[in-house]
Amino acid sequence: xxxxxxxxxxxxxxxxxxxxxxxxxxxxxxxxxxxxxxxxxxxxxxxxxxxxxxxxxxxxxxxxxxxxxxxxxxxxxxxxxxxxxxxxxxxxxxxxxxxxxxxxxxxxxxxxxxxxxxxxxxxxxxxxxxxxxxxxxxxxxxxxxxxxxxxxxxxxxxxxxxxxxxxxxxxxxxxxxxxxxxxxxxxxxxxxxxxxxxxxxxxxxxxxxxxxxxxxxxx
Amino acid sequence: xxxxxxxxxxxxxxxxxxxxxxxxxxxxxxxxxxxxxxxxxxxxxxxxxxxxxxxxxxxxxxxxxxxxxxxxxxxxxxxxxxxxxxxxxxxxxxxxxxxxxxxxxxxxxxxxxxxxxxxxxxxxxxxxxxxxxxxxxxxxxxxxxxxxxxxxxxxxxxxxxxxxxxxxxxxxxxxxxxxxxxxxxxxxxxxxxxxxxxxxxxxxxxxxxxxxxxxxxxxxxxxxxxxxxxxxxxxxxxxxxxxxxxxxxxxxxxxxxxxxxxxxxxxxxxxxx
Numbered sequence: 001x002x003x004x005x006x007x008x009x010x011x012x013x014x015x016x017x018x019x020x021x022x023x024x025x026x027x028x029x030x031x032x033x034x035x036x037x038x039x040x041x042x043x044x045x046x047x048x049x050x051x052x053x054x055x056x057x058x059x060x061x062x063x064x065x066x067x068x069x070x071x072x073x074x075x076x077x078x079x080x081x082x083x084x085x086x087x088x089x090x091x092x093x094x095x096x097x098x099x100x101x102x103x104x105x106x107x108x109x110x111x112x113x114x115x116x117x118x119x120x121x122x123x124x125x126x127x128x129x130x131x132x133x134x135x136x137x138x139x140x141x142x143x144x145x146x147x148x149x150x151x152x153x154x155x156x157x158x159x160x161x162x163x164x165x166x167x168x169x170x171x172x173x174x175x176x177x178x179x180x181x182x183x184x185x186x187x188x189x190x191x192x193x194x195x196x197x198x199x200x201x202x203x204x205x206x207x208x209x210x211x212x213x214x215x216x217x218x219x
Numbered sequence: 220x221x222x223x224x225x226x227x228x229x230x231x232x233x234x235x236x237x238x239x240x241x242x243x244x245x246x247x248x249x250x251x252x253x254x255x256x257x258x259x260x261x262x263x264x265x266x267x268x269x270x271x272x273x274x275x276x277x278x279x280x281x282x283x284x285x286x287x288x289x290x291x292x293x294x295x296x297x298x299x300x301x302x303x304x305x306x307x308x309x310x311x312x313x314x315x316x317x318x319x320x321x322x323x324x325x326x327x328x329x330x331x332x333x334x335x336x337x338x339x340x341x342x343x344x345x346x347x348x349x350x351x352x353x354x355x356x357x358x359x360x361x362x363x364x365x366x367x368x369x370x371x372x373x374x375x376x377x378x379x380x381x382x383x384x385x386x387x388x389x390x391x392x393x394x395x396x397x398x399x400x401x402x403x404x405x406x407x408x409x410x411x412x413x414x415x416x417x418x419x420x421x422x423x424x425x426x427x428x429x430x431x432x433x434x435x436x437x438x439x440x441x442x443x444x445x446x447x448x449x450x451x452x453x454x455x456x457x458x459x460x461x462x463x464x465x466x467x468x469x470x471x472x473x474x475x476x477x478x479x480x481x482x483x484x485x486x487x488x489x490x491x492x
Contacts, residue, residue: 003489003490003491004488004489004490007489073447073448074488075447075451075475075476075487075488076475076476076477076478076484076487076488077484077488078488079475079476080476080477211477212476212477213477
């Protein structure tokens with residue numbers, strides 16, 4: 001017999017909110033990336049104007065988690081679950097901010113043609129997005145194996161970031177008129193690398209939730 | 220000189236000093252079984268109780284934790300048909316042995332119960348009653364022990380001006396601290412507490428909890444509690460009992476953040492029991 005049905009229901013509601021927030025952030029990141037690749041300023045502005053929804057969800061999750069800590073005296077996995085809710089929602093909130101940053105770069109670039117056809121940046125975006133999707137799925141299913149698998153791709157993104165920035169910098173002397181755009185694209189690479197880092201942090205929290213042990217999945 | 224102390228004095232003379240004084244554990248329980256007639260209430264448990272630490276015993280009603288606690292100073296002897304097998308080793312002696320003088324044992328291993336049970340006497344006499352039995356008659360010496368015990372029990376400042384008043388004039392929380400002072404006066408090494416603050420209001424409970432934490436520098440404390448938060452606040456180690464078995468025994472931080480056994484997790488998080 002479950003003797004804590006009300007508490008369990010509240011935890012389930014909290015998880016639903018977290019998944020809603022993660023879904024909003026994932027959509028924001030995807031749209032921000034699409035806006036950059038398609039030079040779609042309208043979509044970029046939609047991302048920028050929608051960020052407050054993610055911020056509001058973070059606030060709501062924090063309030064709910066703190067209330068449950070105060071009123072339900074959680075221990076063991078219940079306590080870890082609430083700790084993780086606080087940590088992960090902060091990571092997801094940062095993802096929302098990064099989506100805004102990418103969208104702002106889109107706005108900066110505006111209608112200007114890209115300095116060259118973008119090939120590696122979309123590839124890097126794809127890997128980072130896969131990581132994010134895996135992290136959210138692992139959170140939904142509370143699957144530490146999937147969380148670890150997600151984090152393994154972080155090195156790949158880091159490597160792509162290093163190579164891409166080096167390459168982008170070589171374009172500046174040859175295309176001085178595109179300096180602003182090239183700098184924006186280098187920023188975008190940095191933002192994508194950060195997305196992968198946040199996905200890794202989410203994955204680490206899932207492993208902690210399930211095992212009670214801290215893992216640094218970046219190592 | 221009582222038998223138990225005689226035997227121990229003999230042992231101390233023959234065992235190297237460092238083995239006695241440097242020991243980390245105050246009690247070793249080996250394969251302890253406790254029966255009420257044909258019913259076995261405790262199923263062969265083994266554990267070490269750390270010296271100068273607070274050990275909490277938790278578990279649902281009927282799990283054997285109080286039976287185990289009472290066996291440590293042979294209180295179960297008072298229950299007809301109750302008997303124990305196995306060993307509880309205290310300073311080299313199996314205290315379950317027949318030749319143990321239980322009166323002497325209970326001086327060294329004192330006990331405080333769920334409901335405050337002061338004697339219907341003055342505050343002062345509550346402390347001195349047993350001391351007089353033990354042969355301490357000198358007023359100055361009694362005064363000294365009364366003050367020391369009440370100070371250690373964090374009660375002195377509240378009662379020093381009314382030591383001759385009835386113990387029943389005290390609040391429930393004060394009465395419980397008086398009972399702790401009464402136990403301390405006998406200069407025990409181990410204090411057993413059987414849900415000592417479950418009948419107290421939150422402020423009195425907090426005072427008793429603070430007191431327990433303070434007392435561990437001088438005594439080894441074993442506490443039975445139904446209050447999970449109390450166990451997590453004040454104990455260094457926690458033992459989880461279920462159906463007479465010791466399910467898990469570990470550092471309190473570990474038990475309350477990441478227990479190893481699913482049953483422990485379910486119990487401490489209120490999923491059963």
